[in-house]
Amino acid sequence: MTRIAILGYGTIGKGVAKMIDLLKDKYDLKLAKVLDLPSKKDELGDLLAANIDEIANDESIDIVVEVLGGNDFAYMCTKKCLLAKKSVVTANKEVVSNNIKELYKLAQENGVNYLFEASVGGGIPLIRPLIENIKINDITSICGILNGTTNYMLTKMQEDGLTFAEALKLAQVNGFAEADPSADLKGLDMVRKISILTNIAYKTYIDPKNVYHYGIENVTKDILADIKTRGYVLRFVAQSSLVGNDVTVRVEPTLVKPTHPFASVCNEFNSCMLDCTTNDKILFYGKGAGSIPTATAVAGDIIQIVENKAFYEYNPVNDYEVNKLSNNGNMYYVVGDTSDIKPDLSDEELSKYKFYARIF
Amino acid sequence: MTRIAILGYGTIGKGVAKMIDLLKDKYDLKLAKVLDLPSKKDELGDLLAANIDEIANDESIDIVVEVLGGNDFAYMCTKKCLLAKKSVVTANKEVVSNNIKELYKLAQENGVNYLFEASVGGGIPLIRPLIENIKINDITSICGILNGTTNYMLTKMQEDGLTFAEALKLAQVNGFAEADPSADLKGLDMVRKISILTNIAYKTYIDPKNVYHYGIENVTKDILADIKTRGYVLRFVAQSSLVGNDVTVRVEPTLVKPTHPFASVCNEFNSCMLDCTTNDKILFYGKGAGSIPTATAVAGDIIQIVENKAFYEYNPVNDYEVNKLSNNGNMYYVVGDTSDIKPDLSDEELSKYKFYARIF
Numbered sequence: 001m002t003r004i005a006i007l008g009y010g011t012i013g014k015g016v017a018k019m020i021d022l023l024k025d026k027y028d029l030k031l032a033k034v035l036d037l038p039s040k041k042d043e044l045g046d047l048l049a050a051n052i053d054e055i056a057n058d059e060s061i062d063i064v065v066e067v068l069g070g071n072d073f074a075y076m077c078t079k080k081c082l083l084a085k086k087s088v089v090t091a092n093k094e095v096v097s098n099n100i101k102e103l104y105k106l107a108q109e110n111g112v113n114y115l116f117e118a119s120v121g122g123g124i125p126l127i128r129p130l131i132e133n134i135k136i137n138d139i140t141s142i143c144g145i146l147n148g149t150t151n152y153m154l155t156k157m158q159e160d161g162l163t164f165a166e167a168l169k170l171a172q173v174n175g176f177a178e179a180d181p182s183a184d185l186k187g188l189d190m191v192r193k194i195s196i197l198t199n200i201a202y203k204t205y206i207d208p209k210n211v212y213h214y215g216i217e218n219v220t221k222d223i224l225a226d227i228k229t230r231g232y233v234l235r236f237v238a239q240s241s242l243v244g245n246d247v248t249v250r251v252e253p254t255l256v257k258p259t260h261p262f263a264s265v266c267n268e269f270n271s272c273m274l275d276c277t278t279n280d281k282i283l284f285y286g287k288g289a290g291s292i293p294t295a296t297a298v299a300g301d302i303i304q305i306v307e308n309k310a311f312y313e314y315n316p317v318n319d320y321e322v323n324k325l326s327n328n329g330n331m332y333y334v335v336g337d338t339s340d341i342k343p344d345l346s347d348e349e350l351s352k353y354k355f356y357a358r359i360f
Numbered sequence: 361m362t363r364i365a366i367l368g369y370g371t372i373g374k375g376v377a378k379m380i381d382l383l384k385d386k387y388d389l390k391l392a393k394v395l396d397l398p399s400k401k402d403e404l405g406d407l408l409a410a411n412i413d414e415i416a417n418d419e420s421i422d423i424v425v426e427v428l429g430g431n432d433f434a435y436m437c438t439k440k441c442l443l444a445k446k447s448v449v450t451a452n453k454e455v456v457s458n459n460i461k462e463l464y465k466l467a468q469e470n471g472v473n474y475l476f477e478a479s480v481g482g483g484i485p486l487i488r489p490l491i492e493n494i495k496i497n498d499i500t501s502i503c504g505i506l507n508g509t510t511n512y513m514l515t516k517m518q519e520d521g522l523t524f525a526e527a528l529k530l531a532q533v534n535g536f537a538e539a540d541p542s543a544d545l546k547g548l549d550m551v552r553k554i555s556i557l558t559n560i561a562y563k564t565y566i567d568p569k570n571v572y573h574y575g576i577e578n579v580t581k582d583i584l585a586d587i588k589t590r591g592y593v594l595r596f597v598a599q600s601s602l603v604g605n606d607v608t609v610r611v612e613p614t615l616v617k618p619t620h621p622f623a624s625v626c627n628e629f630n631s632c633m634l635d636c637t638t639n640d641k642i643l644f645y646g647k648g649a650g651s652i653p654t655a656t657a658v659a660g661d662i663i664q665i666v667e668n669k670a671f672y673e674y675n676p677v678n679d680y681e682v683n684k685l686s687n688n689g690n691m692y693y694v695v696g697d698t699s700d701i702k703p704d705l706s707d708e709e710l711s712k713y714k715f716y717a718r719i720f
Contacts, residue, residue, distance in 0.1 A: 019496065019638075026495075123639035125489040132485060135386075136379065136659045261645065264621045269641075278379075278656050279483035281629075283645035285621065296638050299496045309669040 005033040005055045008068035015295030027306050056080040066090040082106045089301040091118035091294050097192040097208045104314045113310040115301035120193040121270050123293025124286035131313045137276035139201040141241040144272035145265050146193040148289030149177045149184040150236045155266045187213035187251035194238035202242050203318050210322040213251035218355040226339050233263045246323040253357035331359040365393040365415045368428035375655030387666050416440040426450040442466045449661040451478035457552040457568045464674045473670040475661035480553040481630050483653025484646035491673045497636035499561040501601040504632035505625050506553040508649030509537045509544040510596045515626045547573035547611035554598035562602050563678050570682040573611035578715040586699050593623045606683040613717035691719040
């Protein structure tokens with residue numbers, strides 16, 4: 001039997017508990033402990049652990065699922081569990097993007113797994129195919145719509161004519177946007193996700209703090225009407241490319257033609273395209289957010305561990321630098337007093353406009 | 361060291377040899393034998409095996425890659441190798457779709473693997489994510505553009521205005537279409553691929569012979585112009601769905617709106633969409649044909665075996681029937697003396713038209 005603890009009993013934690021229940025007979029799983037606030041005692045009963053040490057010190061627990069969110073406490077808990085030789089499965093992109101190098105090494109040293117399929121692209125199988133892929137390909141670029149909330153908003157604005165405020169409200173009502181949506185709107189959520197993919201794909205470590213991002217807060221109905229007239233669709237895109245030893249990673253509004261695969265990625269769906277040296281382009285698409293898609297990704301990682309098919313594959317042999325100055329060759333749609341299309345603008349020049357989007 | 365034999369030294373076999381060479385140091389692989397005609401002696405030297413027994417009886421060979429094409433001889437060779445306790449990796453969709461039940465069982469009984477990631481979707485990771493997926497989801501429908509040749513032709517006809525004959529010629533010149541392209545044009549190639557996906561997804565076995573297929577040979581420039589006027593794009597699509605105990609599998613020309621994800625699948629690219637009970641829709645996209653994409657899929661399977669992460673996962677516990685009579689609720693675009701759109705046509709009614717396409 002594999003005994004599992006869940007750290008954090010919020011939307012995703014509850015989804016994970018549901019998946020464990022669904023799979024418990026087939027894979028001989030048992031939910032043994034849950035860490036959350038004492039106020040959850042009524043709901044959780046004896047499952048509720050008093051603190052992380054109760055879980056880390058419990059030798060009968062094999063796998064810990066970390067779905068706390070936030071960095072510091074979650075990082076501390078992860079470290080304790082790995083040191084106690086428990087595999088950790090997580091959906092926490094903040095912890096993974098900040099600490100992947102250290103936590104992966106710690107897992108290896110302790111003979112356990114640190115798996116995070118759920119941290120990028122929710123229910124889309126993405127991390128594992130990427131890891132399989134780099135065994136036989138080099139990847140030269142990654143490009144993705146990796147945030148369900150903002151893609152939902154942009155879809156509702158462009159297809160149903162909602163204002164930014166209305167679209168945000170609707171996203172919140174439908175459970176896609178957080179009460180404080182700024183990490184989504186400013187692109188910080190995608191910074192974390194593209195950093196994780198970049199690290200795995202290029203076998204390097206980049207600090208998410210060095211990733212350029214420009215948000216969608218200044219998008220208006222007028223701007224979207226103008227973009228439509230010009231024959232484009234607006235998407236919020238994270239992009240990462242490797243040229244020589246330079247990694248360029250940017251998260252910014254992006255215009256695509258209606259025939260581009262990203263144009264048909266609507267609502268809370270996500271998509272990610274890889275450019276590979278032997279396989280050419282590969283694209284994945286699916287639900288990027290929500291309790292159940294994320295919980296299925298966590299469940300997939302648990303099954304990998306149970307079946308002994310998990311892996312240590314993050315091996316940052318390369319020491320690439322994030323290059324901030326490579327806008328040459330790019331075309332930009334810019335909005336000042338009027339709108340225009342211009343090539344090769346620096347980040348400083350771009351910052352002077354009310355709004356801009358890169359053109360794919 | 362893992363010693364590998366390749367059966368068939370054509371385009372794909374050569375691609376596999378190249379991949380083995382590329383990966384030999386990292387995964388300690390060695391190409392030990394190749395089975396092909398005696399006329400390849402100059403090219404292959406001592407690698408050339410005289411017959412399949414020389415490979416099946418060679419105890420030092422661990423993995424056999426079957427890329428012969430065709431059914432009977434390839435099936436016989438596969439059987440001999442599995443019985444001799446060698447894992448077999450194949451790209452041969454004909455053998456897999458016809459014999460998956462028997463060959464999988466044989467592999468299990470002999471403690472080896474029978475893997476076929478390369479048989480569907482070439483360089484797209486598809487079989488393995490599907491197998492992972494069904495551990496945590498039920499799949500209710502599969503829908504794919506799974507033939508690179510015909511998608512290339514339809515793209516060239518719709519985007520560049522080529523006639524059917526010109527598009528076929530161009531596909532042949534560019535190495536996508538076989539000298540005898542009828543298996544592609546009539547949809548037989550997709551019948552095999554959708555049968556494989558159906559078998560895995562629904563844990564059943566369906567005989568490809570029972571799968572309905574209608575080809576694209578009657579597409580003309582006039583028909584495509586009419587389809588465009590009606591606001592659609594023509595794609596050649598394989599579809600499989602499960603309702604109760606009835607499996608409906610059909611391969612037929614299909615009209616999609618320009619906003620449908622399949623509309624942006626152009627040229628030799630393939631795409632496959634799954635409807636899952638918990639993950640909702642998942643889509644994969646990538647190069648479906650060609651020596652190198654196919655060889656990378658074979659290489660991926662080899663690495664799975666080397667890393668001991670391969671699996672027996674085809675478990676046909678369900679005994680579903682292929683249902684031929686479920687066109688109800690479908691809309692069809694039909695071309696007789698004029699073109700029209702009609703609901704609920706039976707296959708017999710459809711067969712009276714010059715051309716038809718299902719409307720998605």
